[in-house]
Amino acid sequence: MGKFLKGVLLIVMSAAGYGAMPIFAKSAYSAGASVQTLLFIRFLLASLCLFIYIFIKKEKIKLTLHTFILLLALGLVCYTAQSTFYFFAMKYISASLAVLLLYTYPILVYLFTHFVEKQKLNKRIITSIIITFTGIVLVMDASIGKLDLMGVLFGFGAGIVYSAYVLIGNKTANKVSPIVTSGFVTLFASIGILILGISTKTLSFHFGYTVWFSIAGLTAFSTILAIITFFKGLEILGSIKTSILSMLEPFFVIAFSCIFLGDSLSWLQAAGSVMVLTGAALIVIFKEKDKIS
Secondary structure (H helix, E strand, O other), X not given: OOHXXXXXXXXXXXXXXXXXXXHHHHHHXXXXXXXXXXXXXXXXXXXXXXXXXXXXXXXXXXXXXXXXXXXXXXXXXXXXXXXXXXXXXXXXXXXXXXXXXXXXXXXXXXXXXXXXXXXXOOHHHHHHHHHHHHXXXXXXXXXXXXXXXXXXXXXXXXXXXXXXXXXXXXXXXXXXOHHHHHHHHHHHHHHHHHHHHHHHOOOOOXXXXXXXXXXXXXXXXXXXXXHHHHHHHHHHXXXXXXXXXXXXXXXXXXXXXXXXXXXXXXXXXXXXHHHHXXXXXXXXXXXXXXXXX
16 A cells, blocks of 8 residues: 555544544433533543553653644644534534534635645645535535524634644644654643633533443544544645545544434435545545645
């Protein structure tokens, strides 16, 4: 397997891991866990597992002050802010619209690399973004409904923060191993969620024991696996291709919901799924002609 295809596979695995998150989260919420509590335990357990692995494997941790600050920004600021904005967006607008606003981030990443890092506009990548985003609109089957300005701002804010997460992550990808990066990101994210949970009094550990089964899946697949494969894929592919391929996540959300929750798939969602897969496939097809990152 070539290096490029390995990077593609890693990002697809990451998208699948994140796509399974609603399955585990829905089960945990039904058993009495709050959003902030679930996020805190998720990130704390993930960081503990990762640092235990780092200790056993004697992975070297050499961080400059600059790299440490970048990792702090990724976990404490980006992960905390993105999850907070996203859940607040769903409070004011439909979940589907919130997801669509979040997934404006590949466009924001591409615009940043063009105007700030002076990369040339690439028609093939733009085509891939348009096809994939249109597919997401169909997959999520979003209805605009009653627009709430606050909800729209929170949703778009989540997209802005996540684009920053991808861009900052790209800066650390070649400086720190994916395991070490993931360890620090999850640790700082748990601290950020803890601070937020305490300040808003939303942390509560009074829930049924069945929640721990959901937490185990959420930690192993939707956190450790998803984050490690994301940063490893990012190291190979760069920020633009990674952000576009990550748009497969809504496709996996729908697929897993149909398989495990018994949800049905409309013809529009089926067509959207094909478009999402097509947009992602174009990245692979154009790999020889597009040298951007």
